[in-house]
Amino acid sequence: MPVKPDCEKLCPEWPCDDPFEFKGVWVVAEADENELNEASLQMLTPAKKIASKLGEKIVGILVGYNVKKWADELIKHGADEVIVVDDERLKTYYPRVYGQVIVDLAKKYKPSVILVSATMRGREMAPYIANTLRTGITADCTDFDVDEKTGDVLMIRPPFAAIMLAYIKTPFRKPQMGTARPNVFPVPPRDESRSGPVIEEKAEIIPPGMELAYYKPVKREEVLIEKAEIIVSVGKGIGGPDGVKLAEKLASLLGGVVAGSRKAVDAGWIPPERQVGQTGKSVKPVLYIAIGISGAAQHMIGVREAGRIVAINIDPDAPIFNQADYGIIGDYREIVPALIEELERLKKEGPKAIEELLKEEEEAAAS
Amino acid sequence: MRIVVGIKWVPNTQAVRFDPKTGTLIREGVPSIVNPHDYPAIELALRLRDKYGGEVIAVTMAPPSARQGLEHVLGMGVDKGVLLTDRAFAGADTLATSYVIAKAIEKIDKEIGHVDVAIFGHETIDSSTAHIGAQVASWLGWPYVYYARDAELVEDGKLKVRRQTERAIEEYVLNLPAVVATAIKALEPRPIRLLHKLRAKIEQPIIVWTNNELGLDKRCIGLKGSPTVVANITFMPEVPRKKIVYKPKDPKDAARWLLRQLFKDEAVAPFLKKALWG
C-alpha cells in the first residue's frame, strides 16, 4: 500500500498529492507523420510488467501532428488505450512545448508511472517533464519491478560501476518516471485481436521561445548495430585503423557489422554511434566477436543479451574470457587473418566443408 | 553577454565504491576531476564571450574540494567561479541538484548581472543521466536545447544553436535567456594558460555560497529535496556463458577450432550458414 505523504515534510515547491489518485502506466511514444519510433514500442514491454503487477492499465501517449494513426499500432503491441494530442501547431518538435503538453496531460489524468524511451529526443524531453511535475526520474533503467509491500515502482539501473544494480524508487511523489535506452527491451509481439479506446485531447500549446531555422535530414546508417545479427567488435587491443580494416573484412564475410569499446571510440577508430556498453548501446546479436577487448563491466553490460560471445585476446588473464562462450588466447593479428582465410575457403567449398571440419575434431580426439 | 556554465566535480576512477546503505558514492580517497563532458560547454561559453564580450561564470554544486576544479577552469579563461557548497546539499538527486543550480543562477542574475545563457555538458561520467540541463530550464522557465555543437548571436539578440541528432542537422534560434547543453566531444577545449592561472591566483574570483546565502527551504535540497531514493543495491546477476577458452597451436588451429565450436552450436550455426551460403 502506498503511504500518504506528510505534506508538512515535503518541499513546498512540490504539490502534495494523494498517491491513491494516481493510476495507469504511461508510455510516451515518439512519433511524427512518417514514423512511430520502434524504441517507443519497446517500452511497452516493461510497461506490461509494471502494469500487471500494479493491476493498472497501459496507456500510450501520442503527441504531434498527424500522429493519431499510430494509436492502433500501440494498442496492437500492448497498450490498453491511447491518449492523442494531434495538433498542427505541434508539427515542429520543441522539447519544452512537447514536454509541457505531456505535463498538462499528466496533471489531468494522474498516471502512476511514465516511461519514456531514452532516444536523443527522449533524453532531452523526459527530465523536463519530470521536473515540471516536480517528480523524480531515473535514467537508463535496465529493468523495472514493483515493490510488493509498498507498490512503489523500482527503477533498476547500474550506477557508476556496472557490476552493481541500484533499485531506485520515488516513494513520495507521483508519477514515477523512468527511461530506458533503445533495445534494452524487445518490442512486444503484435496481437491483431487487440483493440482499445483512443482518446483525443486538446492541449494548450505554449509559445516555444525558440524557432527551428534550419533542418537537413542526415542519411541514417544502413545497418544499426542494435539490429545486427552478427557483430565484430574491436577494443583498444586492435591497436589502430589497420586492425579495424581486418575486423571489417571479417564482419563483411559474416554479413555482420563492426562496433567497438569506448576506448576504440575514444581513439577515433570507431564512430561513437557504434559504441557498445553502458554509455554506448545495448546490442543483442546472435554472435558477438570481441577482438582486443578486455571485458570491463561497463562494456559487458551492453552485451548481456548477446546470444554467444567469442573473445580473442592476447592476455590469458583478460576478464573477458570469464564472460565469453568461446575464448581464444592469442594475437588477433595472426588469428583474425587465419579466421578470414578459413571462412573464405569454407565459403568457396560450400556447406559440405562443415562435415570435414567437424570430422577433424573426431580425428583429433581419437588420436 | 553573461554566460553561466555548469560543471561537475566527479571522481576520476573506475574504482569508486558505494555506501551500501544509502547507495551514494564514497568519494573519500578518490581523486576528482572536472567532468570531461563539461569541457565542450566551457569551450562554447568562452568562444561566445570572446566573440561578443561579457563574462563566463562557472558554477558547481559540490564539496569544498571542488574549488580546485573551479581554479582549473579559471585557468582556461573562465572569469569567475561560484562554489555552491553546504552539507545540506549532500545526497541530492538530479531534481534537488538542479533546484540549487537554478536558484544560484537567479541569484547571479540579481546580484552579479543579467544572465543570458546557461550552458551544461551533455552528461556526467559518474551518473550519465543528462538531466540537469532540462531540469534547470524547467525551474527557470527558459527554452532549451540539447546536443549543441556550436552557437552564435543573431538578430534581436537571439542565440542560434546548431546541433545534430540521429535524424538531422538542425539550427534553432532561441530567445534569451536560454539553456543549452552541448554534445559529447562537440568542441575541443582550449588549454590552460599560465596568464589566466596567475590572474586567478591574484584576483581569487571564486565566490562561495552556502545555503546561508541561498536561503533555500531545507525540504527542497539534499536528500530531503530528492524524490528518488535508492532502495537497494545488489550485484548484477552474472549472465551464464560457456567460458570455453582455447590456447591454439597456431593461427590456423585457432580458426578451425573456433569454426568447429560455432558450427556445432545450434544457436549460431544457422546464421553462419546463411551468411556464408545464403
Ligand SMILES: Cc1cc2nc3c(=O)[nH]c(=O)nc-3n(C[C@H](O)[C@H](O)[C@H](O)COP(=O)(O)OP(=O)(O)OC[C@H]3O[C@@H](n4cnc5c(N)ncnc54)[C@H](O)[C@@H]3O)c2cc1C
Ligand atoms: C561510467 C563509465 C562508463 C563506461 N561506459 C563504457 C561503455 O559504454 N563502453 C565501453 O566499452 N567502455 C565503457 N567504459 C570504459 C570501460 O571501463 C573500459 O575502460 C573499456 O571498456 C575498455 O576498453 P577495451 O577493452 O577496448 O580496452 P582495454 O581495457 O585497454 O583492453 C584492451 C585489451 O586488448 C588486449 N590486446 C592487446 N593487444 C592485443 C592483440 N594484439 N591481440 C588480441 N588482444 C590484444 C589486451 O590484452 C586487453 O585485454 C566506461 C567506464 C566508466 C567509468
